[in-house]
Amino acid sequence: MQMGDRLRRFFRSDAGAGAMLVSPTALYALLLLAVPLAAIVIISFWTQTGIRDFDTTFTLANYKEALSEPLYRQLMLRSLMVSGLVTLITVVLAFPVAYFVSFAVQPSRKSLWIFIITIPFWTSYLIRVFLWKVILGFNGVLNSGLQAIGIIDEPLTFILYNVNAVIITLAHAYAPFAILPIFVALEKIDRSLLEASRDLGESRVMTFLRVTLPLAMPGVVAAILIVFIPTIGDYVTPRLVGGPGGLMIANMIQTQFLRLNNAPLGATLAVLAMLIVAVIAVILMLLARRAAGGGRRR
Template identity: 75%
Template sequence: MDAKRGLLLVSPTAAYVILLLAAPLMTILAFSFWTQDFLAIDTTFTLDNYREAFADPIYRTLMARSLWISGAVTLVTVILAFPIAYFVSFHVPPERKALWIFLITIPFWTSYLLRVFLWKVILGFNGVLNSGLQSIGLIDEPLTFILYNSNAVVITLAHAFAPFTILPIYVALEKIDRSLLEASQDLGESKFSTFFRVTLPLAMPGVIAATLIVFIPTIGDYVTPRLVGGPNGLMIANMIQTQFLKLNNAPLGATLSVLAMCCVTAISLIFLFLNRRYLRTQ
């Protein structure tokens, strides 16, 4: 009876997941083994799409660039977010923490597209950053390496995903029992060693969550690379969009999507494995 009641309770959620997650993924996987001639889909099984994806250097270049940009964005956001989350958790009075969290979430109030355009204005050849640096005499001519390349994509995505990294790390830090830190220092550990041997390992669930929350979606972002990346900042998602919407080659676009998902899954599993080994040594 209890088993039937449990199945009844989870069945709506299971159906929702199957319809909106599993079914689209299986459809994309099936498309990757088909071919398309303009609007006609040939459902004959073939591996030609995967052969083309591995043989053409442009796809390998875009995939490598996407992984590098996603990794750089993840690293930058986590490194910058941890001190902010630590400060709010350990040094802000309890009655003011809600205000700080409120301020951190303010970027969510504005459109993602608007924020990307604002960074385009800031990083532009005659933008706010270059104009400011020239006015104070730090540079003689505008910097050209901060827009329409992978650097601009990393900067823009790091800002866009900053709240996604701060919040899970903050939640993990809030759950740490402060008496453990006091006990560590009572046993002769310095604040520095206490942080690396007690605080950081206990905060790793938040760090892991922040890392995955940023790394997984950034590799599929195509708006930011299109607007601020230029030719040298385009990612694999831009090629997938082109295959689906402009070249009428949905099977090849599906193949690139499957390969991107496989790369993200493999890297995420390796990261989780290395993190588990790190925690075991603490």
């Protein structure tokens, strides 16, 4: 009876009502996120014995192979390099756009600019990748245009079916994802802080470095994570525009699952990629928190 009374009092309280409200969402997330993730981790310790048969004996052989095989290390390093460059290029180019919309555009027209920024979402991601193939191709728009104005005599061959094409395509595809969180962070900045900095004798550049940038760091970190995490797991873009020299770790994971019939090794590569991304994400958040704290102390 006491346990029943406690449960009734709990569900009648604000905490109980809140728990009831979030329970369906939590259960949904548990079934669609946590359970598949746990399954991937468990499978990574198994051994494939047939098309659909597994030896469920616990083994670390997959992790030893994944960490010792030079090909997997090369693909992982290439994936980190590509994702890092894409993130750097995207965030560096996105910040001025977000800054312009936040500080230079009239409030009544900001929604129009946000609308324009989100226009790429109207088309399929796959269509945008194919459009970049048309632009960067041997006889594509870029090569034809450069030849027409006399800048080059023969088509450029280093802009398609390699890492460069992957970086260009991903940077364009994820640009809106970087602009929007930075814009939101800039919009939250109290403009009176900037005026106070100027009144105290700081220049526009120092005001930006000491006030605006530290306060915008949460948006910058969000943009970095939003771009970095999905790009390291992208396999469509490297497959379509990367060629053999532009393939990433996600392509190897797909190959292990669908072509080589080695789901445990594919799961192992996926787990290692997730762990690396998680470590990098934690480091970035700690650095951003320290930078924001340093900006507030100044």
